[in-house]
Amino acid sequence: MFAVFLRGGGDTGAVYHLYSDQPIESSSYSPSPIPAAPQIAYGNDLIFQSGSTQAYAPAPRTLTAAVEEEIRRHRFIALAQSTDSTLAAHPLTYIGSTGIYTGTLTAAQVNAVAIDAGSIKTGTLSADRIAAGSISASKLDAVGIKSSIINTDYINGLSCTFTKGKIGGFSIGSDNMTIGNVGAVGAIPLQIRSASTGSGYWYTGAYKPLGICLTWYQSSNAGHIVLGQVAASGNSVKTGFIGLQMMSWDNLEYFCLSVNYTKSGSKEVYNRIAGWAFDHNHIWKNNISLGSDGSIANSTKWSLNNDGSGHIASGNISWNAAGTVTFAASVSAQWTTGITTAQELASAMAFGKMLYRDPTFWNGNNGVVVYNNSQNGMVTVTRQQDATAPNDSKYVLKIQTSGSASPRNGGFYFGAKCGYRKVLVARIIAKIPAGRNLCWATNSVGTGGSHRWLTSNAGTGDWKEYVYKVVCGPADFSSTHFFYVDGTQGTSDTPVIWYVAYATVFDLTSTEKYTTTIDANGIYTGTVRANQIIVDSALTVGGSSYNGSISVKDANNSVKVTLDRNGITAVSGKIGGWILGTSALTASAPASGHRIVMGASGYIYHDNPSTGVNYWALNTDGSATFGCGKISFANDGSGYLANQNIKWDASGNVTMTGTINANAGTIGGFVIGQGRIGSTATGTGSGGGLAIYDDLFRVGDTISYVLFGSNTIPASAGGSCATGRIVNNKVNSIFNNNYGLYIDVKNGNRNYGIWSNASVIAPACIGNKIKNVYFTGSGYTIDFSQFNIFFVYANQKYSVTLPSASSVATMFGYSTLPSDFTCIFTLIYNYNWGNSLVFTNIRNHNGDLASYTLAKGDSITVLCANYPSFHYQILNHSY
Numbered sequence: 001m002f003a004v005f006l007r008g009g010g011d012t013g014a015v016y017h018l019y020s021d022q023p024i025e026s027s028s029y030s031p032s033p034i035p036a037a038p039q040i041a042y043g044n045d046l047i048f049q050s051g052s053t054q055a056y057a058p059a060p061r062t063l064t065a066a067v068e069e070e071i072r073r074h075r076f077i078a079l080a081q082s083t084d085s086t087l088a089a090h091p092l093t094y095i096g097s098t099g100i101y102t103g104t105l106t107a108a109q110v111n112a113v114a115i116d117a118g119s120i121k122t123g124t125l126s127a128d129r130i131a132a133g134s135i136s137a138s139k140l141d142a143v144g145i146k147s148s149i150i151n152t153d154y155i156n157g158l159s160c161t162f163t164k165g166k167i168g169g170f171s172i173g174s175d176n177m178t179i180g181n182v183g184a185v186g187a188i189p190l191q192i193r194s195a196s197t198g199s200g201y202w203y204t205g206a207y208k209p210l211g212i213c214l215t216w217y218q219s220s221n222a223g224h225i226v227l228g229q230v231a232a233s234g235n236s237v238k239t240g241f242i243g244l245q246m247m248s249w250d251n252l253e254y255f256c257l258s259v260n261y262t263k264s265g266s267k268e269v270y271n272r273i274a275g276w277a278f279d280h281n282h283i284w285k286n287n288i289s290l291g292s293d294g295s296i297a298n299s300t301k302w303s304l305n306n307d308g309s310g311h312i313a314s315g316n317i318s319w320n321a322a323g324t325v326t327f328a329a330s331v332s333a334q335w336t337t338g339i340t341t342a343q344e345l346a347s348a349m350a351f352g353k354m355l356y357r358d359p360t361f362w363n364g365n366n367g368v369v370v371y372n373n374s375q376n377g378m379v380t381v382t383r384q385q386d387a388t389a390p391n392d393s394k395y396v397l398k399i400q401t402s403g404s405a406s407p408r409n410g411g412f413y414f415g416a417k418c419g420y421r422k423v424l425v426a427r428i429i430a431k432i433p434a435g436r437n438l439c440w441a442t443n444s445v446g447t448g449g450s451h452r453w454l455t456s457n458a459g460t461g462d463w464k465e466y467v468y469k470v471v472c473g474p475a476d477f478s479s480t481h482f483f484y485v486d487g488t489q490g491t492s493d494t495p496v497i498w499y500v501a502y503a504t505v506f507d508l509t510s511t512e513k514y515t516t517t518i519d520a521n522g523i524y525t526g527t528v529r530a531n532q533i534i535v536d537s538a539l540t541v542g543g544s545s546y547n548g549s550i551s552v553k554d555a556n557n558s559v560k561v562t563l564d565r566n567g568i569t570a571v572s573g574k575i576g577g578w579i580l581g582t583s584a585l586t587a588s589a590p591a592s593g594h595r596i597v598m599g600a601s602g603y604i605y606h607d608n609p610s611t612g613v614n615y616w617a618l619n620t621d622g623s624a625t626f627g628c629g630k631i632s633f634a635n636d637g638s639g640y641l642a643n644q645n646i647k648w649d650a651s652g653n654v655t656m657t658g659t660i661n662a663n664a665g666t667i668g669g670f671v672i673g674q675g676r677i678g679s680t681a682t683g684t685g686s687g688g689g690l691a692i693y694d695d696l697f698r699v700g701d702t703i704s705y706v707l708f709g710s711n712t713i714p715a716s717a718g719g720s721c722a723t724g725r726i727v728n729n730k731v732n733s734i735f736n737n738n739y740g741l742y743i744d745v746k747n748g749n750r751n752y753g754i755w756s757n758a759s760v761i762a763p764a765c766i767g768n769k770i771k772n773v774y775f776t777g778s779g780y781t782i783d784f785s786q787f788n789i790f791f792v793y794a795n796q797k798y799s800v801t802l803p804s805a806s807s808v809a810t811m812f813g814y815s816t817l818p819s820d821f822t823c824i825f826t827l828i829y830n831y832n833w834g835n836s837l838v839f840t841n842i843r844n845h846n847g848d849l850a851s852y853t854l855a856k857g858d859s860i861t862v863l864c865a866n867y868p869s870f871h872y873q874i875l876n877h878s879y
Helices: 065-072 075-082 085-089 142-148 152-156 329-351 805-811
Strands: 046-050 053-056 094-096 099-101 120-122 170-172 176-179 190-193 211-218 221-233 236-248 253-260 269-273 276-278 282-285 288-291 296-298 302-304 310-312 317-319 325-327 369-371 379-385 395-401 411-417 423-431 438-441 450-453 463-471 479-485 496-507 517-519 522-524 549-553 559-564 567-570 573-575 578-580 584-589 594-599 604-608 613-618 624-626 631-633 639-641 646-648 654-656 670-673 676-678 691-693 696-700 704-709 724-728 771-775 789-794 798-801 822-829 837-843 849-854 859-865 871-878
Touching (some): 411 423, 423 479, 479 496, 789 837
Parallel strands (some): 771 789, 789 822
Antiparallel strands (some): 094 099, 317 325, 395 496, 438 479, 450 463, 517 522, 549 559, 559 567, 578 584, 584 594, 604 613, 631 639, 639 646, 704 724, 859 871
């Protein structure tokens, strides 16, 4: 055992001196029995002996980094002491792994710090002198720390930056605060992000937008609500736009109020509600537009103008404010479709061969067969009497489906044989339930063949004619004309039933092949000469092989009218009051008054030859004018209405002048009421949904809504007046925070969230940003309009002159500062930075110019004012 052990080293050994101002022997700390004198072992490994107890010096060791560290920490003392029970019971001063154990140290011994047995009282104890984890909580004065360090004033002066942890349940990231599991099925996470990240769908979290974003995620039901960056679709961004939006994952945009923040020198908004866009003077969706003047239009398809004029069918049917209706040439062409169908049917019946010659079922089913590919007996065809049938026999076929059939509900067929270039026309008169259609089916009609309905095939619940035409190709023939009805499958409890009063097929490429035949079906012959022919049913002229005709001549044997297979040719006379001419058809009433002329060139017009007034005209180049020239349709698609108050060019750009008045109805689901669009509402806040009045706009539900109008202040505010109000009373126990207005402004030379020329009243105005300003001697930049708390620091000591009046004016967008201008800001020197800054020419509390030096932790609060002249005034100085 030993109290002090010294081992020499090197070639020459070492010389040591021991000095003590206390007795070397001690009854408390020396071994018992105490030896006669201190034992000194020199050049000997036996360094201590007490009776039979002996202690030897540690063996020599090679000096390595580990040994050097061990020596530095004096661990050998602890190691030696731990093996001796006497020294352990009477510890000397030693350094162990857990600290220094000794008596009293004077201030001169420890870096000018006074340390007594109970505490460290003064001086400096450097941080690198205290080992990490060596001060326990029990050694700290928690109450003193709380009252002196952790307080409101101290924390308000700090710049807090958190990149992890939680606040109010929100997980903190480097650029976001998030609560909930983003992308989890069934979750409704909320994200607050200062920057966007990722790509893809928003609801899965593949893309995380800038702003506040709430997403939901269920099967076939997912989407987002965002206040910030808005989406173009469920997985893409609408570049440059920020606002408020709700959209589903499959691109259904429920609403959006947004602006293009990248625009400079102009404005661009993107506003949608239920797919409808709107701006300050009209509402539109696709081609539908409702103007603030009361007009409503679907591009060039139709329009209802505020003077009562308008058009439909792409302008082919139009009317003016006086009620005059005009039909374009295309409308007449549409009418000829029915004429063409009638001509084809008449041709089939007059010149073609009727293949099934009992069409009204006098003698049976006329070759009709049940059509049901399932062949299960669920479709039946029954011949029965019906006194209301539109035929001469009063027999009909009842077709009933009572179960599964194919195709659809099945029906009947003729199975007419196709042939080279044959034209087969089927004519049917049937009563088919409304909501169902008569459908046609076929086998091959030949390569290159064609087929089509000549009539509508929709059921009406009443008797109706149905005609289908087949033109066979030159090869690959089979059978055709199979008919069935569609719709819900009939059952035994609710069978599908329909009736046929007439059914046959005409072959237009065949004739009856008789010279003269008189039978129950008609008379078929050549030339007929008679003084009088009375036709009670039909007169047929010509056929597939003969070009018969009927002509009418005047007294001079000049042909005036000819009826042949090409139609009617007439060069004079009248038809329904219309005068036939060689090149025109004219109607006048009275003879010297209004006149309508249809020329052979295609020019049709309405004029008054006695007055020279042209009322309307359809020109041969496709253009048209109406209303004595007040309405025009050019052949390039341009035109105008209502005396040019509504104009459009060939590109579809429309210019409208006037007003649209609508007192009732709906627009895209929004109710039109007296003086409003949408739901009813008042300036006090009552109502719900969207409401637009001439002096009030309201949107939202009953607990969270926005009002803009002539006076939107609640009645509880007395006689005060407000033109806008935002109410958010949503119970938000999950996410804690409600916001009345969230503003995100960026990318300007300077950005301001709110500008007001009046006072802003609020329980609190919370600032959450500071600006760091680093002084290097090459000038500095500071902007009082963007921040009012500045952390300053410098690379050496500088004298600083605060910005001039013109610089401050530029900060706030003034050419010169107003005489009553003022602002307040605070400068705080970073507590962890050296050097100092001297701010000059600041008026002190006595109004005199003074300089203020800021070093670590110092701060000044300064008033910048332009009254009575521009100056800086100290309000507070903390040092």
